[in-house]
Amino acid sequence: MKRKFPLNLLDIPSRNDLHWKKENLLNILKENKSDSIEKREKVLLNVFGALWLLIIKELREFNIDFPTIRAVKDVLYSNIQLDQEKLNSTSKDKFTNTILKNIPDEYQEMIKPLLLDGSFLKFIDKKNIILFQNIGGILFDILIREIAVSLIIKKIAML
Numbered sequence: 001m002k003r004k005f006p007l008n009l010l011d012i013p014s015r016n017d018l019h020w021k022k023e024n025l026l027n028i029l030k031e032n033k034s035d036s037i038e039k040r041e042k043v044l045l046n047v048f049g050a051l052w053l054l055i056i057k058e059l060r061e062f063n064i065d066f067p068t069i070r071a072v073k074d075v076l077y078s079n080i081q082l083d084q085e086k087l088n089s090t091s092k093d094k095f096t097n098t099i100l101k102n103i104p105d106e107y108q109e110m111i112k113p114l115l116l117d118g119s120f121l122k123f124i125d126k127k128n129i130i131l132f133q134n135i136g137g138i139l140f141d142i143l144i145r146e147i148a149v150s151l152i153i154k155k156i157a158m159l
Contacts, residue, residue, distance in 0.1 A: 004044035076135040
């Protein structure tokens with residue numbers, strides 16, 4: 001069973017969620033957008049949606065404007081950028097070992113064969129592509145690697 005988080009657990013009023021939805025701050029799948037935004041129903045979020053709403057909440061507490069939050073959303077929900085030249089010059093064993101050293105020991109034996117034969121790529125689909133986006137990398141670092149993550153927003157000077 002997939003865990004879902006209600007807005008009240010995140011201490012976010014439903015009116016904020018509705019307003020943020022209208023401002024296009026939420027990462028909503030296109031097929032769900034056809035539903036009326038005004039429709040009131042209980043909002044349940046997966047871990048990525050909950051994390052993103054908490055980030056929005058914090059950014060709004062710092063009076064960050066909506067266009068900046070949308071730009072942050074675009075970055076967090078974009079695919080992780082890999083150095084293709086470095087990947088091409090890395091041996092398969094070195095690549096596999098680099099990934100495995102960042103995975104807890106209890107998962108290594110299960111994941112190693114999938115990395116060696118390349119079959120892990122078959123598991124990537126629309127449902128789990130988020131794991132290969134920046135927000136998925138952040139959550140992986142926090143929960144699995146137990147690394148503190150900071151979000152730094154650089155203001156671009158307007159000429």
